[in-house]
Amino acid sequence: MSILTRRSPRAAGLVVAVLLGLIPAAQVAAQAAPSYDTLLERLDQLPGARVGAALAEAADARADQARALPNPSLSWSAENAWGTGSYGGMGRADTVLTLSQPLEVWGQRGARVRAARAEAQAAALRGSQSRSDVASQLAAIYAQAESALRRYTLADEALTLTRDDAAAVTAMVKHGREPQLRAVQAQSEVANASAALDEAQAFRDAALARLAGAALLDAPVQTIDNSLLDRAPPAPRGAIDVALAVRVAEAEVDAAGRLVDVERKRALPDLSVTAAQTRFREDREQAYTLGVSLSIPLFDRNRGGIRAASAEQRAAEARLDQQRRDSEAERLSAVAGLKAAGSRTRAADESVVAAEEAYRLARIGFDAGRISQLELRSTRSALIAARGTAVDALLAGCSGNAQTPDASDAASKTAADDGHGHAADSTAAKAETSKVPDADEGVVQLTPEQIKASGIDVVAVGRGGGGSTRLSGRVEPSIGARASVASTVTGRVERVLVAPGTAVKQNQALAIVVSGEAAVFRANAVAAAAEAEAARLAHGRDKALVEQGVVARQELETSRARSLAAQAQAAAAQAQAAANGSPDSSGRVRITSPVAGIVGNVQVTPGGVVAAGSPVADVADPSMNELVFTAPPALAAQVRPGMTLEVTVPGGSFSATVTGSAADVRQQGGVAVIRATPVNAALPPAGSPVSAVVVTDGKDGALSVPADAVQNVGGSSAVFVAVEGGFKVQPVLAGRRAGDRIEILGGLSGSERIVGANAFLLKAELAKGEAEHGH
Template identity: 45%
Template sequence: MPSPYRRAPLLAASCAALALAAALTGPAWADPAPAFEQLLAQALTAPTSAEADANLAAAEARLTQAGVRPNPELAVEVENVLGSGPFQGADGAETTVSLSQDLELWGRRGARVGVAEAERQAASWRRQASRLEVGGALANAYAEAEAAQRRYDLAEETLALTVADARAALSLVEEGREPLLRGIQGESEAAAARAALDEARAERDAAFAALTALAGGQTPLTSVETSLLDRLPPAGSGEAADAPAVLALAAEREAAQGRVRMEQAQGRPDVRASLGVRRLEAEDATALTMGMSLQLPLFDRNRGSISAAEAEVRAADARLRGARLDARASWQAAAARRDAAASRVSAADASVAAASEAYRLTRIGFEAGRLSQLELRSARAGMVQARETAIAARLSRAKAEADLARLEGRAPFGAQL
């Protein structure tokens, strides 16, 4: 029967091949992402922000147009021509050239300008809210990419540790101090670690692709040098009621109230004034004409439009009240999540330090033959799990800060919009 230790050289060669493959397949990342603040300035020129800028420009143009008076009307009228008797031909013609102007009484222009101003203010707050959304989404994508990069680095280091532990186990197998089963287990763990490294690489590449797209850049981002996960979030600077999204709804309610006044003014009669010059050919004389016209509101007083505008005010007020309640609750939840995430980061860092020291001591004991491979494997798994937990805790803290900053109407991590 062949000796159970004859497979040891083969196992050693397999582990060496795994380590070499990890070194050769690891790509060189040469396009690091700039700092979060620089990337945010770039992202604010992306299509999403450009759309909000265009909407604001349109609202400003409508405000300008709302303040313009209506154009006067020019009328030319010729009377007493091409008739019979003394009105044959054009010798007795009376030609009148007049200008008429809508006087826009009852506060019509002021109401129209008020609505346009409120709509412009709402568009401005919507633009600010859109920029905050971009900032929050970019912070999440940046943190996700950095976390994916750290997980890849951890998977790479885990593979190296697994291979080193497998080699140490093989040495004991060759010395006859461990059964061949331990060497086979070490080879299996190294293969699993290699598969985990491939998965971590795919997740890292996907995360950086998402970050590149969100930043609106042409050059693919492939690494993070300036950490966002390690940055401590600033203290909260406000409450949800001050968020631009809520202020936009308040401006929309004001615009709805202005539409009520505008519809009420539309229900009053139109008043037009006219001034003209009349030429009387028969008398070879010229005279001025003046007039005033008033629309009689006998059938249409715009009551339906007024009722509709009043209903829109009630709807806008309901939306505003609901948004304030939701924003307040969301702000409290986000603040609690960020505080909890900060506590988890502290606990995770302590766990990483303890697990790393436990692995170091276990490795020393294993090499000295006082501890088994199972204990070494357990210590290594505990250290890797602790470090993964620390990465997840930092990612949760960064996401909670991005969410809280949006609700407070500020950019994440003290950045400027």
């Protein structure tokens, strides 16, 4: 019996029509996201960019307002009116009409206008910086949305692979080739993959919603056609290019300097011109009065305002210096990050190719029954992880390297004419500045009195040649007399058995560490020994059965190989436990000293956690100390074993014999290390400073200067050479350093006289002069 009624076909037709009508609407509602370049064209419509543009417009309007002249004032007064007697009413009243106009004749208006223009320029640059920040945020959201889409696709592919593998496992279970447990595990993996797909879909929808909101899109998006992750990131800013943040800080310094000028102008007197007309009603006459008023800055000289503006200027200069350093650090970090991201992306792509090939081979082997389900699951997990890592690498390469609009256009607009004559004044100011004669570049002008007051010491450049050389060093334990004892396992420190200064013997316990890892090592050793014993007994039984003719000799050889393998594994497990401190069954490990001596620094405390390889204590034998000196690298070839040193210590002096001399490449800049032992003398405790004198043949032509003489000026090494009227910066090529001397490889002829002590004062004075010239 049919359940359809007469109205059923009509109702079905209506449902089909409604569904067909919804298809275009769904297609319109779910659109593709515009490309990142298209979104950049609409950047000025985003709220963050509009905020910066509005603030720049406000600053420009204040600059226009600053050009306005002060308003005049008009006043009217009546004298001798509404009194008594003949002065009643207005009959004999004298009326005065006064017009007063303030004049800005001391440059107040010009200073105010220049300060407002400087602030407008800084605001324009800050607006450009806001656009750049908004573009970077938009790029990050765009890249995250695209990565979420790719992760959803990868999760869908992972679910498909997992279902295919589960179907193959189910087929093998039906044929009896795998236990039922494998089928249950496969279905669990399918459920986990399905949940991961749902989670990836949620992240995708959330990321696309954030993209639609950030880009002010009218409709939600479901796809991204133009990839941003696959786009090659732009090259970082060059070393000679000025960062936008630095330009903003420079503009703020300029604005702060202009405000100082404004505050100084406020301390000047206020000048006003007054014109008044007086009407005498009784005589029906009128007269005029002209006057000039000038305020006297007797009590208020605006000193506080000037100091505050100067302090704000110094703060702006400090921010500029910090911003320059931060911008350079960010540039170097971006260069390194871009290089690392490229390497990571290439490695991820190669890993995906290898993982896909490994999964393909594993699936073939699994279908052929040669590979287990565990190996197939491992290769599938590796493939899924490699694909996810590739997406992460692309996202990391895109983060921070997105193409953002260049702020040079906005900055150039600031310098261009804005319709109010600002550009012309700026150009004139620059032309006027260019007329100022510059002092000799790199020269610090100082008088003899200033040199003496600063404590600047002028010395000659040192030359090589035979003579004595003073060395500095200290007493150190001999190489074989000291040991840094480290923990062999990761665990909790249960007890500390020694303290600094404790005398210990060789193999004496220093601390006891309780470690789960050590307990595992001990358990593995015991289990391996048990397996070796079981394999030995099985081999004995097979040998007896072979003699009786019950078991084939092949099985005896197999059991013998298993016994030997089990014995080797037991020996390896026992060696591993011994290498990790021979723990007991509870995982306790005794950390022992490999040498006898005195405990120095104990770096663990009871209850603390120590990692494997972390130091526990230092042990040194105080009876085995030696002298260690540092010297210039050129001295290493001149000092030979057997030479005599004259050593000086706080308690006196003694002779020592050189035991070895070589260059230490581990030290920055390279130095020579000279080791010596005393001759019939006792050494001070380890760590005591000592000095020595060694007589060498020397090497002609080598130049050296005091270490304090070499300063970093403009990113390169330089010294200050004495010239007429001051000191001049001389770039040099510095070699290796030893003690308080630095070898000079180029830049000096040897006849100059340079600043040895307090050269940093000249560097600071030079930087101060450049900063003042820059303003």
